[in-house]
Amino acid sequence: KPYTESLPYVIVVMVDQNLLTVMASTGYDGISGSQSFLGYHQTANIAVILAQYIRNLGYNARAHHARNYGAVMPPVVIAAGLGELSRTGDCTVHPRLGFRHKVAAVTTDLPLVPDPPIDFGLQDFCRVCGKCAEYCPSGAITVDKDYVEHNGYLRWNSDFKKCTIFRC
Numbered sequence: 001k002p003y004t005e006s007l008p009y010v011i012v013v014m015v016d017q018n019l020l021t022v023m024a025s026t027g028y029d030g031i032s033g034s035q036s037f038l039g040y041h042q043t044a045n046i047a048v049i050l051a052q053y054i055r056n057l058g059y060n061a062r063a064h065h066a067r068n069y070g071a072v073m074p075p076v077v078i079a080a081g082l083g084e085l086s087r088t089g090d091c092t093v094h095p096r097l098g099f100r101h102k103v104a105a106v107t108t109d110l111p112l113v114p115d116p117p118i119d120f121g122l123q124d125f126c127r128v129c130g131k132c133a134e135y136c137p138s139g140a141i142t143v144d145k146d147y148v149e150h151n152g153y154l155r156w157n158s159d160f161k162k163c164t165i166f167r168c
Helices: 019-024 030-056 073-079 122-129 131-135 160-166
Strands: 009-016 061-064 101-108 148-150 153-155
Touching (some): 009 030, 009 073, 030 061, 030 101, 073 101, 073 153
Antiparallel strands (some): 009 101, 061 101, 148 153
């Protein structure tokens, strides 16, 4: 089931991608891809096991992970208090891990107390910094100072087609 009123609670799972491995990658080699797929694999395993555990408790639950997302992850990550949206427009930034993470989620009707969203100043920082837009090799990241509403949440208006074609 996708996120619906019948599964109103979301548990977000986040795993760290190894800093040394990420730093050793040029972005054009197999290292970055393998690290990324490992993160997706880990979050999928955790989400599937957690969803099954919740179902064993007698509640409904659905795992959302790579190749099986029924929920859009950036708004879920933001609502769960695990990050803020970056200038890239579709990626969240964790206050300690930065971009170096992968996420999955479990929607459920198990009553939970939600965590509040966090504000560690990323929106203000992104508004004035703009280095990612300046150095983006595909030119996909906007230099606009303000974000726009898209599908119910605010984000900068990046060109995802340019990004995808460049294979960022």
